[in-house]
Amino acid sequence: MKFGIMVSEGPYTHQASDSAYLFAQAALEKGHEIQRVFFYHDGVNNSTRMTEPPQDDRNIVTRWSKLAEEHSIDLVVCVAAAMRRGINDENLAPGFRISGLGQLVESGIQADRLMVFGD
Amino acid sequence: MLHIVNKSPFENTTLASCLRVVGKGGDNALLLIEDGVYAITKNSDAGKAVHAVMGGVKVYALMPDVEARGMQDRVLEGVTMVDYAGFVDLVIEHNNVQSWL
């Protein structure tokens, strides 16, 4: 099955990005496809390579980058939400790209299920 | 429809609103994740509200979130525990899904 995922909250403050990541990982392990992960609202903050958590904590940003690289997952950051929050191509982590809200709608159309993780 | 609630019922009305809708019949299941898992605590007010809809609604909880919060021995009877793989299966088994944010 083809899943689309939307992440609506930033890393660390809310569990949303963690839950979305673990869901994506479980779906991939079962042989399903993650068609796209779309980051919206404060969720765009999951995409900055400036993130530096302490050594003993998970790195939410690089974890997404790695998953995208290993499974060719399209990680899309909403341009309007990103610009509001100071995220741009200069500070974007590997594997992420900035695009429009149309990418979320397209995900809803093309995926068999669109999963929303937020607060 | 699979309904997902991720909020504690003690600080937020999301669970109450979800139950108001799913308690009215239809083919619905409820999955509690994140702080939503506090809703299935035995002998709690929220647990009673969840229990009240269990005749018509199948109730699941995400075990990793239950365990993380130390609530695994306090779970209401009749709730089915799932891991992330089970979460994925639930989404597939239902025609549509709604996260009650």
Place this chain on the structure above:
Amino acid sequence: MSEVAGDFDDEDGSGTIKKFMFVNRKAPYGTVYALEGLEVVLITAAFDQDVSMVFMDDGVYQLVKGQNTKAIAMKNFSPTYRALDGYDIEKLYVERDSLEMRGLSESDLLVPVEVLSSAEMQVLMNDQDVVIAF
């Protein structure tokens, strides 16, 4: 809205029309969800999808008449709800219990809506393909 809809090159060309429901359960201004949610709704309509909007819980406050944001220096986006029918977004649903609990009635709202019981809401939700909550 001025938002860039993004690269449409790989737009699904099959003409698929899905039922998209946007569930608004949060008040405006206190958080950004209502405003940014509205942007998604407008883009979805531009993709010619079957769009419904639901207002439940504090989401009903988004539709209250008389919003004036001048003194908080934020954009009053409530007129956008009145412009929705220009985007062919005509299915606006409000849950009756949510209104009543807040001491509101249909006449307090700035657009015509269909008021549904929670039982009717249950049926409507089950009929959707994609449900996005803000």
